[in-house]
Amino acid sequence: DADVTQTPRNRITKTGKRIMLECSQTKGHDRMYWYRQDPGLGLRLIYYSFDVKDINKGEISDGYSVSRQAQAKFSLSLESAIPNQTALYFCATSDSDREGETQYFGPGTRLLVL
Amino acid sequence: QKEVEQDPGPLSVPEGAIVSLNCTYSNSAFQYFMWYRQYSRKGPELLMYTYSSGNKEDGRFTAQVDKSSKYISLFIRDSQPSDSATYLCAMSASRGSTLGRLYFGRGTQLTVWP
Numbered sequence: 001d002a003d004v005t006q007t008p009r010n011r012i013t014k015t016g017k018r019i020m021l022e023c024s025q026t027k028g029h030d031r032m033y034w035y036r037q038d039p040g041l042g043l044r045l046i047y048y049s050f051d052v053k054d055i056n057k058g059e060i061s062d063g064y065s066v067s068r069q070a071q072a073k074f075s076l077s078l079e080s081a082i083p084n085q086t087a088l089y090f091c092a093t094s095d096s097d098r099e100g101e102t103q104y105f106g107p108g109t110r111l112l113v114l
Numbered sequence: 115q116k117e118v119e120q121d122p123g124p125l126s127v128p129e130g131a132i133v134s135l136n137c138t139y140s141n142s143a144f145q146y147f148m149w150y151r152q153y154s155r156k157g158p159e160l161l162m163y164t165y166s167s168g169n170k171e172d173g174r175f176t177a178q179v180d181k182s183s184k185y186i187s188l189f190i191r192d193s194q195p196s197d198s199a200t201y202l203c204a205m206s207a208s209r210g211s212t213l214g215r216l217y218f219g220r221g222t223q224l225t226v227w228p
Contacts, residue, residue, distance in 0.1 A: 004157075040122065040220070042202070042219065043158075043202070043218045045215075090157055090158070094216075101146065101206040101216045102160060102163055102216075103160075103204075103216050104160065105150075105158045105159070106157050107156060107157045108155075108157050110155075
């Protein structure tokens, strides 16, 4: 089984709808991240969490919110989806006991907002 | 100026060629350097990890870091069609400064044709 899983893998929604993307990990890592990837722009950090009680904004947090329900679960919500949130979304994890912040990625969620 | 610069390519080479992928960076605090490989419609996977300056070799792959020039490289020898992917460089500072952040380049798209 994959160490970092994301659901759903693909999602089509309409402008104004609220949607949630979910991430689960079995790596036992304490840190979790949400990124979006757009052609030509690379990976951009949306939110990150160092532990269950710690949530931090990344580069592009406007229009997004997150919830760290447990050490293994980190969800990303789009409160009112808009077309420019169409992108590929990745969850990642890392271990604070290991220097260097090596991150491990899930398979991604492809989101289309109409 | 982005903290990490990477030529997006695309780069197209024949099978068996030596490939050189590069990134430059501006933050002298970076000490940990990584290369990720991302196949189409997949999440990035860690390919190489190096600490500080020097070379690291793993099979056909060699990662090189020159901290004095703020320049890192990934060399692929005897390239194969299966190496066709997007390669992202990433880097971070030691623990205690810019904690928890991994800075990515935009990725270089590589195609190896048979």
